[in-house]
Ligand SMILES: Nc1ncnc2c1ncn2[C@@H]1O[C@H](COP(=O)(O)OP(=O)(O)O)[C@@H](O)[C@H]1O
């Protein structure tokens with residue numbers, strides 16, 4: 001059994017053939033031709049040589065044949081036939097492994113491609129709805145003479161719709177930025193304590209308009225490396241959610257501390273919480289929870305935050321109790337110097 005699996009590897013098979021041939025030829029030459037001096041020894045030697053060469057040729061032909069087939073298949077793959085798979089190579093050796101690895105690569109590409117298409121569809125949908133609403137309101141407004149107040153209302157509603165459009169566009173651009181690979185050498189050392197305090201000021205203003213209370217506990221002098229503006233954006237998304245999904249008089253608590261070699265930022269709210277069935281999806285692009293009917297949003301905020309956190313080699317977690325509140329925790333590596 002051991003022997004069989006040894007010869008399943010192409011490497012070992014070729015090696016075995018090479019060494020085996022040399023040994024057989026040498027032994028035959030030495031014993032058969034030299035010692036026993038069998039009749040027609042030299043001719044038999046050449047015949048044996050020829051046979052072993054043919055076996056070698058068969059082995060190599062079999063390999064290159066499949067390699068040529070694989071190359072042809074790989075050349076044929078484009079975005080149009082990402083669903084094609086290599087099914088004709090059924091071997092247990094390195095070539096079989098290569099075919100499987102290639103099929104797995106295709107699976108991943110196919111999935112990524114589908115996600116992109118879904119994303120484009122979602123963006124289009126997200127933009128189409130406010131534009132269509134605005135357009136029909138404007139068409140109705142212009143269809144006959146109306147009072148000043150009516151015109152004002154239409155203009156006011158249009159402004160709200162354009163705000164939706166521009167916030168969606170801004171989100172999409174942010175998401176595109178955070179998902180493109182960025183080099184760490186452009187990171188700068190930044191004071192996360194100071195940034196968090198500034199963001200808490202913004203949170204205070206947002207929350208007071210909803211009669212909520214912001215509490216904070218920020219350790220000073222916590223430094224990390226990264227893109228300040230982007231991190232601010234990622235954190236503010238979490239704070240905005242906490243405010244959005246918490247009823248008036250609720251409490252938002254922002255804390256920053258150090259733990260081991262990480263900066264730990266938590267945003268806690270006393271809001272509606274997130275259903276357990278929603279939790280696995282909230283970081284997906286355009287996913288909105290099932291209880292967000294009256295709250296404006298497009299479901300991109302958390303996916304932006306997550307990719308910004310990933311870009312900074314950090315992690316983000318959520319714990320939530322429906323009806324009681326939610327805690328988001330972001331951990332980021334501390335700056336070493
Ligand atoms: N603090 C929170 N409390 C309750 N639900 C939240 C909270 N933060 C996020 N969520 C849920 O996660 C979903 C995704 O959030 P996000 O990506 O910011 O999109 P959006 O806020 O535009 O809906 C929200 O639709 C909401 O259901």
Ligand SMILES: [Mg+2]
Pocket residue numbers: 237240241297299300301302
């Ligand atoms: Mg949001």
